[in-house]
Amino acid sequence: MRYSEMLLPTTKETPSDAEIASHQLMLRAGLIRKLAGGIYSYLPLGYRVIRKVENIIREEMDRAGAQEVFLPAVQPAELWMESGRWNMYGKELLRFKDRHNRNYCIGPTHEEVITALVRDEIQTYRQLPLNLYQIQTKFRDEIRPRFGTMRSREFGMKDAYSFDATEEGAEDSYRKMFDAYNRIFERCGLHFRPVEADSGNIGGSFSHEFMVTADSGEDAMVHCTACPYAANLEKAECSRPEGETVTDDDSLPLEEVHTPDVRTIEEVCAFLDVSPSDVVKTMIFMSDDTPVAALVRGDEEINEVKLRNYLKSDRLELAMDDTILEVTGSPRGFAGPIGIKCRIIADYSLLNIKNFVVGGNRENYHIQNCNTPRDFKISEYADLRVIREGDVCPRCGETIRIVRGIEVGHVFKLGLKYSKAMKAMFLDRDGKEKYMVMGCYGIGVGRTVAACIEQSHDENGIIWPMAIAPYHVIITPVNMNDEAISRTAEELYRGLVSAGIQVILDDRDERAGVKFKDADLIGIPLRITIGSKGIAEGVTEVKFRKSGTVEKVPITAVVDYISDILVDA
């Protein structure tokens, strides 16, 4: 393609409403333009990258045995009422009425549509397993879209759905997708890590997120420094400490202390001159409609996802003030386990501590030198806290580290959730009707592109990995008015094009500096510079965007030289 004919509006200045590198560079390099909040147009260069990623996804999905379909974006409300999500999904689901006043939504995801399709078309176990995928525009009316295509409202997503006759089959489908995702992100040149993720209400332990490591990532994940263990922060398990040696030795007598207006852990520590690890936090939650007290050491945080999973509750939230008063007999800030009127669950961090401070269950009082089981009994210990940097790995015992990441993919074993709700059944070998076992698997296409830039750029611009670069090569004639230069550039351009190489010829009548800056900004992996000095020697310069290294290559050998590089890549 000739640069002079392309819609490729690069800018020197950084748009003021872009915060992170990938968003700034996507705007500056002319990949995207914003139409409205969280809604973006892809320009030619940006769309080429999208298509490259999509094609990698297609190849790997096809290779894994999935078949591509294309489902409607507009979906009737009845389907969503069937699954129960019309009322559950909330404001993120964009709803509207047609001219007949019928309710519709724009699909934020396609479980309903695919399940309805498959239940009508599949009757027997002989037709299973089945894995269908599509690459389609989704709309989620996000509370707060941000970071360009990283979290937009309208976005391209690959979503796949597997249907199996058995649990084992579903696990096999899951594993195939897991493997395919690894290949996809590897081919996109990303540094990523599959991490164990919370599977929430839906149950089962089969959920992994594919996280691209990036400091600007919105998610936190943990990984072990020694073994392959990696998990989403909210999922990461904390080991039960060794050796429960709680005895009454060196126990001091219980002591109620007046602590006027002292509520938070910090205030308690300052007031009583103790450290947070000598205090026990008592937090009152409402699990569905039942109050529960969760205990954790003062220097730790409660992980609400773990607590919810432990309790198997559908809804979990911090209790309101009136509940706290009812359960503890005191206002917020003084809750303690002694004499409390609800179920008590203690985090493992409560093992092995003694003479600790607890709330007094009485306004403006705390209790010191509390010990178990002397002063109150803990019948349930569980892993309830948020893991911390430096904790021990739950698998191997080595050190845990926390890093930030961008979730680009998610694989999920759905089980029977949708097949039951929507009656997706088949006739098994034994002549009995059974529910299909489902899985769903998503990849954010635009987010993957943004994540790639986030991970691969420098102060001059984007550095595309060869596999998803919009073009492989850019030819930069330093002066179009120099007859020898422009002729050589034209000839080389024709040579590369006929060799099937994706190339831009920067035929603009611009100074060399401008062309170099733009070439760096848009991140083309290879740049061929053609100048009069080189022509005199019969060579061109091939510069590698990533390493910055420059090779002098004879003009006659450039096409072969480039072809070889691309074959290796």
Add this chain to the structure above:
RNA sequence: CGGGAUGUGGCCCAGCCUGGUAGGGCACUGCGUUCGGGACGCAGGAGUCGCGCGUUCAAAUCGCGCCAUCCCGACCA
């Protein structure tokens, strides 16, 4: 939705406090010079100052309301 900020040619911003002629840089058009890391000169085109109402002789500037955008918290690919 709550908290904070911003809205001025396509882009980045000044002007607002202290009301009176809309300004700079980038980009764009023409001519000339220049030509290997975002050149220079001259001449030009381009703006309902987010929208509405109000205060005032007079509003980009002051007041009120609305809208939009961005950042920080609960959702998610």
